[in-house]
Amino acid sequence: MKNRIVSEFLRKYWTNYLWGTVFLLLCVSMEALSPRYLGIIIDLLKAPVVDTHQVMRYVGRILLAALGVFATRFIWRYFIMGNARNMECFLRMKLFRHLQQMSVDFYNNRKTGDLMAYAINDIGAVRQSFGPGVSLILNGLGMGLISVFSMAKSVNTRLTLFALLPIPFVVFIIVRLGGTIQKRFRTVQKNFATISDRIQENISGIRVIKTYVQEEDEVGRFDVLNDRMKQSNINMVRVSSILTPLIQIFFGISFTINLIYGSSLVRAHEISLGDFVAFNGYLAMIMRPVISIGRIINIFQRGMASYKRLGEIFEVEPGIRDEIPPSGSMERLEGNLSIRDLSFRYPGQEEYALKDININLKKGRILGVIGRTGSGKTTLVNLLLRLYNVEPGKILLDGKDINEYSLEELRENIGYVPQDNFLFSDSIYENVRYFNDRYSDDEIKSAVQSSMIYQDIMEFPDQFETQIGERGANLSGGQKQRISIARAIIRHPPIYILDDALSAVDTRTEGAILKNLKREMEGHTGIVIAHRISALRKADEIIVLDHGRIVEQGTHDELIDQEGLYRELYQEQYGQEQRENMENEAS
Amino acid sequence: MKHPEQKQHSLLRLLKMSRPYWKVILGCVVCVIAVNGAELYKPLVMQKVIDDFLVADKPQHGFSSIPAMGALYMLLIAGSSVLSAVQINSMTWVGQKIITDLRRTVFSHIQRMPLSLLDKYSSGRLITRATNDVEELSEMFTDVLIDLFKDVFLLIGIVVIMVRLDWQLSLIGFAVLPFIFLITNFMKRKMKANFVVIKRLTGRINGFFAENISGMKLVQIFNMQREKEGEFQELNDEYYRASLTRLMLHSILRPAIEIFNSLAIALLVWYGMGRIMNHTLDIGVLYAFTNYIKQFFDPINDLAEKYNIIQSAVVSADRIFEILNEEDSLEDYDSGMHLERLQGEIEFRHVWFAYEKEDWVLKDVSFRIQKGQTAAFVGATGAGKTTIINLISRFYQVQKGEIRIDGVNINDINLKDLRRNISVVLQDVFLFSGSIRDNITLSNDISDETVAEALELSCADAFIDELPHKMDEMVMERGSTFSAGQRQLLAFARTIAHNPAIFVLDEATANIDTKTEKLIQKSIENISRDRTTLIIAHRLSTIRNADMIFLMRKGRIVESGNHESLMELGGYYAQLNAV
Structure with missing residues (x-):
C-alpha cells in the first residue's frame, strides 16, 4: 500500500525529477568552470606579455557561467524542491481522505494528537527527504565527481x-x-x-x-x-x-x-600557477557537499522512519465499507426496523456487548431504551449506524438487510443526536445545517425552535453567525446539546436516534424539547436512549437492557408494575413523592 | 512590579535577557575575533606563497619558506577550529540558561494567571507559548547572537585588509554592494509577506485536520465527507501555491547574490589586468582579492539567513511577551489576611457579576449560609449557578457588592489561604497522570492512613480495591479508563484528604449509572457532614435534604428556603418538581 502511494506519485510526476536532475547536472558543471577560468586568467596574467583580449574573453566566460548557474539552479530547484512541496500536499490530501474512511474503532485506539503527528511531522519529514534530501545528494554527487574529475584531468x-x-x-x-x-x-x-x-x-x-x-x-x-x-x-x-x-x-x-x-x-x-589556483578552488568546492553528508544521513533517516509510519497508517483498511457499489440513488426509507437475534462483540473482546436482541419497531413508533452504564445501549446505536460491522440478516430496515444499503444512504435516513456534543469551530448556522446548502433559512429557524435553542441564539450578539470556539467553548453543555438536536431535526429523517441527548439540559427544558420532538417525530420512527426515566415519557414502548440483553419490555405502566430492573431504576431516580407528582400529572 | 520595558521591542527585550552572561559572551566574542583573524590571514599566506615563491622565486630560508608557510596555514586552521568549538559550547550554555529561565518564567506566569485570562487564551495557545515559541528562541541565542558579531567583524576585517592591500581594487570590489542591498531588501519584503501567509495557512490546516479527527464520527454519520474534503482541498491547494512562492523567492535571492560575486571578480580582473601589465599590482594580491570577495559574500549571505531566524524569533517573542505583559492582572498570592482555618460561613451581599462588560450573569445576589450548612442552587442552564462557584474561590472578581466568608471580605483574605479552605469538584473531574495516590494527595505530604480513610469515606475504596495495584494503580490517559462516576468519587476522596472548610460541588450531569450514583450520594453525605457545602444541582432529587435551596433564574435568586417550605410556597420550585 505504502509503495503504491509513492509510486503513484512518482508515476505522475517523475518527469519533474528527470528535468530537475538534468538541470542540476548542467548547473554543477557550469559551477565547476569558474575555478578553471580563474586559473587560466592567472596564467594569462603571469605571462610576460598579457593577452588582454584573451583575458577579457575568460572574464566574459566567468560571467556567462554565473548567469547559467543562476538560471539552471532556479530551474532545478523549481523541479525538485517544488515537487517535494507537491508531494507534501499530495500526501496530506491522501491522508485526509484515508482518515475519513476509517471506522470509529480505528479512532478509539488512537489519540488525535498522534494522528496529527502523522499529518505534521511525518509528512514534513518525508518532504524533507524528497526535497532538500534528494537535492543535497544529487548536488553533492555531481559537484564531487565533476570537481575530482577536473582536478585530476586538468591539473595533476x-x-x-x-x-x-x-x-x-x-x-x-x-x-x-x-x-x-x-x-x-x-x-x-x-x-x-x-x-x-x-x-x-x-x-x-x-x-x-x-x-x-x-x-x-x-x-x-x-x-x-x-x-x-x-x-x-x-x-x-x-x-x-x-x-x-x-x-x-x-x-x-x-x-x-x-x-x-x-x-x-x-x-x-x-603545473602552472593557474592550475595551482584552480586546484585550491576545486578543493573548496568539494568541501561543501562533504560537510553536508551528516545532514543528508539525518534527513533520510528521519524521512524513512516517517515514511514507514505513514505506510502503516495507509495500510489500515477501512473497517466499514459498502458491501454493494453505491448506486447513487438515495431512497427515502419508510422507517420500519426489525432486529433479529442480534449478538455482538467488539473486536478483540471476549464478552458480548449485545446478546440475542430482538426488536420490532414499526414506522411512527418511538422506542425507549434504558439501562445502566455498559448495558449495551450505545452499542445498539453504533450498530444501527453501522459504525461497526453487523452480520447479514440481523438488522433489517424496511425488510432489507442494512448491509445492502450504502453507508451514505443508510446514514442519510437517520437523524442522530450523539451523547457528546461535538460542534465544529464554525458558525452556529453551519453547525445546524452541517455544511449542506440544501436547507433554507426557514427550515433552519424552525429546527432550532423545536430544539428550544432559538431564544438563546437570538440573544447572542451575532445570532446565527456566532462562531463556536475551540470545541464549542463559549456555549454551555445544554446549549450544545440543543444545537445537536436541531442538526438532526432539520433533516426530517425517517428514523431518529437520540443517544442520551438530553443529559445536560435541565428537566424543564427537557420536557419542552420532548414535546416538540414528539410533534416532529409524528410519523417518524424514533429510538430514545436515556439514563433518566423522565426522558422516556413519550416512548410507545420501552426496552430495558442489562449486560447486553433485553431483560424487560413494555410500556412505562407495564414496566412499573413488574417487579424488575425498570421499577428499581425508577425508584432510585424518583422518591415516593416524585412518583406521586408524576401520577398526578398523568391523571 | 511594573517593568518599564513593557512596551519595548521584543528583540531588545530578548537581548536584555543575555545581560547576566556578559562575561561569557565577551569571551565568545574574543574567540570569534580570533577565529575571524585566522580566516582573514589565510589568503594572505597564500598570496605570499604565490608572489614570493611562485612568481618571483625568492630564496627560501627559515620562516620565509614554503613548508613554513604551509605549517602556518595549518596552524591557523587548527587554532580557529578549536576556538570555534569552544565558542559554540559556551554560547550554547548561555543560550540554554536563558531559554530554561524563560520557559520557567512563562510556566510560572501561567500558574499565576487568573481564570479570566486563561479563558482569553485558549489552552492550545498557552501550550504553544511555553513550548514551541520558547524553543524557537533558542536558536536565536545560540547561533544568531554570536554570529551577528562574527559576521560583522568578518566584514569589517575584510574591508580593512582589502583597503590596506590596495584601496583602488577595494573600491572596484565594493562597487556591486549597493545592488546587493537593493535586491536583498526587495526580496526580504516579499519573503516576509509570504512567511506570514504560510504561517497562517499552516495553522488553519492543522486546526482543520485536528478538528476533523475529533469530530470524525459525526462527519461520517452525517455524510459530510465530501464537503469536508472539498474544504480541506481548498486549504491544501492554497498552501501549495504559497509554498511554491516561498520556494521561488528563496531560489532567486541566494543565487542572485552569487551572480554579483562573479561580477565583482570580473571587475577586479578587468581592472587589475592593466596594473599587472605595468607592474603596479602583484598577481598574488589579485588572487587574494578574489578570495576576499568570496569571503565577503559569505557573511552577507549568512546575515540574510539569520534574518529569517530573527524574524520568526521576534514573532515568537512577541507572543510570549504578550502573555508576560499581563502582569497587573496576575493573581496575588502574597498579600491579604492570613487565616489558617476558616469556619465556613458564607455571605453574598448584593453581588453583581459579568464575565464581559455589562452582560450581567449575577444580578444583586444576596444570601447567607451558616457554618456547616448544606446549600443547593437550582435553576435552568445559564441561570448563573456555576458562576457562584467561580466567585467564591475568587477565580473571578465581583464587580459590585461583596462576598464574605466568616465575616471577612474574600478580597482581603490571602488567596492561598482562601483556596486551601475551599474544595471545588467540577462536573468534569480532571485526573493527572500518575498514581491514584498522587491524584488524591496531589503530591502533598498526606499520610497513607489519611488517604485510605479518604477513599473509604468517599466510597471510592470499593472499585479501587478491585484494581491490581490498588492505590498505586497508574491513571491512564487522564483517567479515561475510569467511568465518570468513578472519577467523581476520586475527586471526593481528593477533597476529603485535603479537609477543606467549604466543599463546593458542581453536580455531574453525565451518564452515571444508578449504582455509582448511590455511592456518590453517600459520599456527598459524608463530606457535607461537618463542613459548609454548596451544591450546584441539576436534578431535584439529590437536594431534598439540603438546609437551604436557592432557586436561580436569569441571574437572580427568585426563591429560597428548604424543600418543604418551597413546596408549600407553590412557586417555581414546586412547578419544577411537578414536571
Missing part, C-alpha cells in the same frame, strides 16, 4: 590523490559522530515531548491546581524537567560542535598539502 593526478587523502577520514568521522549526535538529539526531543506533555496537562488541569493551591509545587516539578532538557541540549552540542571543526581540520590538511606539494610542482614547472 598525483596532487589530486595526495590532496584527497584525508577525505575518507572525514567521511568516517561524520558517520561516527553523526550517530552519537543523533542519539543525543533524540534525547533532546524526548525531553521536549515530556515537557510539552507536562505543560499540556498542567494547563488542562489548571482549575484543580488553583483550587488546591498547587502552583508552586507544579513549578518545582517543572524545574526538574526543564533542567533535564537544558542538560540534554548541552550534551548534544558538546558533540555536534566539534564535528564541523574536525572536518575543517582534515580539509585544512588537504589545503596544506596543496600549498606545499602543489607549489613545489609549480616551481618544478609540472
Whole structure:
C-alpha cells in the first residue's frame, strides 16, 4: 500500500525529477568552470606579455557561467524542491481522505494528537527527504565527481590523490559522530515531548491546581524537567560542535598539502600557477557537499522512519465499507426496523456487548431504551449506524438487510443526536445545517425552535453567525446539546436516534424539547436512549437492557408494575413523592 | 512590579535577557575575533606563497619558506577550529540558561494567571507559548547572537585588509554592494509577506485536520465527507501555491547574490589586468582579492539567513511577551489576611457579576449560609449557578457588592489561604497522570492512613480495591479508563484528604449509572457532614435534604428556603418538581 502511494506519485510526476536532475547536472558543471577560468586568467596574467583580449574573453566566460548557474539552479530547484512541496500536499490530501474512511474503532485506539503527528511531522519529514534530501545528494554527487574529475584531468593526478587523502577520514568521522549526535538529539526531543506533555496537562488541569493551591509545587516539578532538557541540549552540542571543526581540520590538511606539494610542482614547472589556483578552488568546492553528508544521513533517516509510519497508517483498511457499489440513488426509507437475534462483540473482546436482541419497531413508533452504564445501549446505536460491522440478516430496515444499503444512504435516513456534543469551530448556522446548502433559512429557524435553542441564539450578539470556539467553548453543555438536536431535526429523517441527548439540559427544558420532538417525530420512527426515566415519557414502548440483553419490555405502566430492573431504576431516580407528582400529572 | 520595558521591542527585550552572561559572551566574542583573524590571514599566506615563491622565486630560508608557510596555514586552521568549538559550547550554555529561565518564567506566569485570562487564551495557545515559541528562541541565542558579531567583524576585517592591500581594487570590489542591498531588501519584503501567509495557512490546516479527527464520527454519520474534503482541498491547494512562492523567492535571492560575486571578480580582473601589465599590482594580491570577495559574500549571505531566524524569533517573542505583559492582572498570592482555618460561613451581599462588560450573569445576589450548612442552587442552564462557584474561590472578581466568608471580605483574605479552605469538584473531574495516590494527595505530604480513610469515606475504596495495584494503580490517559462516576468519587476522596472548610460541588450531569450514583450520594453525605457545602444541582432529587435551596433564574435568586417550605410556597420550585 505504502509503495503504491509513492509510486503513484512518482508515476505522475517523475518527469519533474528527470528535468530537475538534468538541470542540476548542467548547473554543477557550469559551477565547476569558474575555478578553471580563474586559473587560466592567472596564467594569462603571469605571462610576460598579457593577452588582454584573451583575458577579457575568460572574464566574459566567468560571467556567462554565473548567469547559467543562476538560471539552471532556479530551474532545478523549481523541479525538485517544488515537487517535494507537491508531494507534501499530495500526501496530506491522501491522508485526509484515508482518515475519513476509517471506522470509529480505528479512532478509539488512537489519540488525535498522534494522528496529527502523522499529518505534521511525518509528512514534513518525508518532504524533507524528497526535497532538500534528494537535492543535497544529487548536488553533492555531481559537484564531487565533476570537481575530482577536473582536478585530476586538468591539473595533476598525483596532487589530486595526495590532496584527497584525508577525505575518507572525514567521511568516517561524520558517520561516527553523526550517530552519537543523533542519539543525543533524540534525547533532546524526548525531553521536549515530556515537557510539552507536562505543560499540556498542567494547563488542562489548571482549575484543580488553583483550587488546591498547587502552583508552586507544579513549578518545582517543572524545574526538574526543564533542567533535564537544558542538560540534554548541552550534551548534544558538546558533540555536534566539534564535528564541523574536525572536518575543517582534515580539509585544512588537504589545503596544506596543496600549498606545499602543489607549489613545489609549480616551481618544478609540472603545473602552472593557474592550475595551482584552480586546484585550491576545486578543493573548496568539494568541501561543501562533504560537510553536508551528516545532514543528508539525518534527513533520510528521519524521512524513512516517517515514511514507514505513514505506510502503516495507509495500510489500515477501512473497517466499514459498502458491501454493494453505491448506486447513487438515495431512497427515502419508510422507517420500519426489525432486529433479529442480534449478538455482538467488539473486536478483540471476549464478552458480548449485545446478546440475542430482538426488536420490532414499526414506522411512527418511538422506542425507549434504558439501562445502566455498559448495558449495551450505545452499542445498539453504533450498530444501527453501522459504525461497526453487523452480520447479514440481523438488522433489517424496511425488510432489507442494512448491509445492502450504502453507508451514505443508510446514514442519510437517520437523524442522530450523539451523547457528546461535538460542534465544529464554525458558525452556529453551519453547525445546524452541517455544511449542506440544501436547507433554507426557514427550515433552519424552525429546527432550532423545536430544539428550544432559538431564544438563546437570538440573544447572542451575532445570532446565527456566532462562531463556536475551540470545541464549542463559549456555549454551555445544554446549549450544545440543543444545537445537536436541531442538526438532526432539520433533516426530517425517517428514523431518529437520540443517544442520551438530553443529559445536560435541565428537566424543564427537557420536557419542552420532548414535546416538540414528539410533534416532529409524528410519523417518524424514533429510538430514545436515556439514563433518566423522565426522558422516556413519550416512548410507545420501552426496552430495558442489562449486560447486553433485553431483560424487560413494555410500556412505562407495564414496566412499573413488574417487579424488575425498570421499577428499581425508577425508584432510585424518583422518591415516593416524585412518583406521586408524576401520577398526578398523568391523571 | 511594573517593568518599564513593557512596551519595548521584543528583540531588545530578548537581548536584555543575555545581560547576566556578559562575561561569557565577551569571551565568545574574543574567540570569534580570533577565529575571524585566522580566516582573514589565510589568503594572505597564500598570496605570499604565490608572489614570493611562485612568481618571483625568492630564496627560501627559515620562516620565509614554503613548508613554513604551509605549517602556518595549518596552524591557523587548527587554532580557529578549536576556538570555534569552544565558542559554540559556551554560547550554547548561555543560550540554554536563558531559554530554561524563560520557559520557567512563562510556566510560572501561567500558574499565576487568573481564570479570566486563561479563558482569553485558549489552552492550545498557552501550550504553544511555553513550548514551541520558547524553543524557537533558542536558536536565536545560540547561533544568531554570536554570529551577528562574527559576521560583522568578518566584514569589517575584510574591508580593512582589502583597503590596506590596495584601496583602488577595494573600491572596484565594493562597487556591486549597493545592488546587493537593493535586491536583498526587495526580496526580504516579499519573503516576509509570504512567511506570514504560510504561517497562517499552516495553522488553519492543522486546526482543520485536528478538528476533523475529533469530530470524525459525526462527519461520517452525517455524510459530510465530501464537503469536508472539498474544504480541506481548498486549504491544501492554497498552501501549495504559497509554498511554491516561498520556494521561488528563496531560489532567486541566494543565487542572485552569487551572480554579483562573479561580477565583482570580473571587475577586479578587468581592472587589475592593466596594473599587472605595468607592474603596479602583484598577481598574488589579485588572487587574494578574489578570495576576499568570496569571503565577503559569505557573511552577507549568512546575515540574510539569520534574518529569517530573527524574524520568526521576534514573532515568537512577541507572543510570549504578550502573555508576560499581563502582569497587573496576575493573581496575588502574597498579600491579604492570613487565616489558617476558616469556619465556613458564607455571605453574598448584593453581588453583581459579568464575565464581559455589562452582560450581567449575577444580578444583586444576596444570601447567607451558616457554618456547616448544606446549600443547593437550582435553576435552568445559564441561570448563573456555576458562576457562584467561580466567585467564591475568587477565580473571578465581583464587580459590585461583596462576598464574605466568616465575616471577612474574600478580597482581603490571602488567596492561598482562601483556596486551601475551599474544595471545588467540577462536573468534569480532571485526573493527572500518575498514581491514584498522587491524584488524591496531589503530591502533598498526606499520610497513607489519611488517604485510605479518604477513599473509604468517599466510597471510592470499593472499585479501587478491585484494581491490581490498588492505590498505586497508574491513571491512564487522564483517567479515561475510569467511568465518570468513578472519577467523581476520586475527586471526593481528593477533597476529603485535603479537609477543606467549604466543599463546593458542581453536580455531574453525565451518564452515571444508578449504582455509582448511590455511592456518590453517600459520599456527598459524608463530606457535607461537618463542613459548609454548596451544591450546584441539576436534578431535584439529590437536594431534598439540603438546609437551604436557592432557586436561580436569569441571574437572580427568585426563591429560597428548604424543600418543604418551597413546596408549600407553590412557586417555581414546586412547578419544577411537578414536571
